[in-house]
Amino acid sequence: MNVTQALGLAGVILLAAISPGPDFVIMLRSVLSGGRRAGMACAAGIASGVLAWAVVTSVGIAGLLAASSVAFTVVKLAGAAYLVLLGVQALMAARRGGYEQTAAPEVEQARRSVFTAYRHGLLTNLFNPKVAVFFLALWPQFLPHDATVTDTVVLTAVAVLTSLVWFTVLANVVTALRRFLTASKVRRTIDAVMGTLLVGIGVRIALSQ
Template sequence: MGWSELVPFAGVVLVGAMSPGPDFAVVVRHSAVAGRRAGTAAALGIATGILVWSMVAAVGVASLLAASAVAFTVVKLAGAAYLLYLGSKALLAAYRGGAAPLPKGDGEPVVAAHAFRDGLLCNVLNPKCAVFFVALLPQFLPAKPTVGDTVLTAAVPVGLTALWFCAVAVVVGAMRRLLAAPRVRRALDALTGTLLVAVGVRLAAQARTLP
């Protein structure tokens, strides 16, 4: 893959990462509630999910998932259920008016592990990622890709995704004191919870679309 393919490939990946969605909501909420390190852990979880999807796409499994109605539906419903779970937790916190205590410290191992898990599962259980990579990779990979091409097509999405969401975690984490105010936190929980539930419902109702 030369620069003529790499630059537009990176551009498409970055635009996809920056598009508001469940990944963004997960990073924002963990950063606001538990701090920069927890948000960064969620970002790394998402990047790990991107690594999984890019490698799966490289070996052709993603195309099988996109083409199989049963496999697509199973992953779709699992992802929708997890998004609804995350959204309901945020909405419950909003209903309680921010009364739920914040996790102690900024990025304790348990908090960071939970944030990483949420980021990873939010991404891996989204079959739209499979469709995205199946549609994207053939446009930029040569007919007979080398090992270097395969590694590059995995490294670019992972690196750009990690950079973008880590930047989001740093910015939101820096605003944690403001966001920790009961009214602000309640509004944030309501907003992110509504977004996650809406995306979960939309994902569950989505028909399988082939690239």
């Protein structure tokens, strides 16, 4: 593992992270619901998911998942159901409105918001079978057959840190815009759009082969 390989991997991971998808939508909603701390927690959750996929790909478990249609279908449907559930919750929140009443959560509510944001980030990434396919296609390009444990650790660290840095930056950018984005009418529109996107992504994943 040399510097060129590490930078190349970081570039590929960054491009994948930047591409709009479930992780991006979950991050946006986490910041709008719980602020900067929730956004940072969601970023940590997504990075934890990347860590898990990097590890299981390195030991070959992800290969078994891709080879087994039953296992792939279970993960696919679980992930689709989770995204649809989050989408429905966002749509219900948009329908209810009343965001002003929850604009300043108490300490305990803030803690729950941080934990929830981390869980959403982690599960959204873990239950996305396309992430498994992505790592299966990507890992062999950077990890040779004679790779050492150190090579694997470095590769994993690059993938995790790249994801963490990008989503941390995204969380702070959205936080800077939060005063505008959390205005009642704007937030209601965003929740409606995000809910629709999450449901659509969930259905698309469920129908994917």
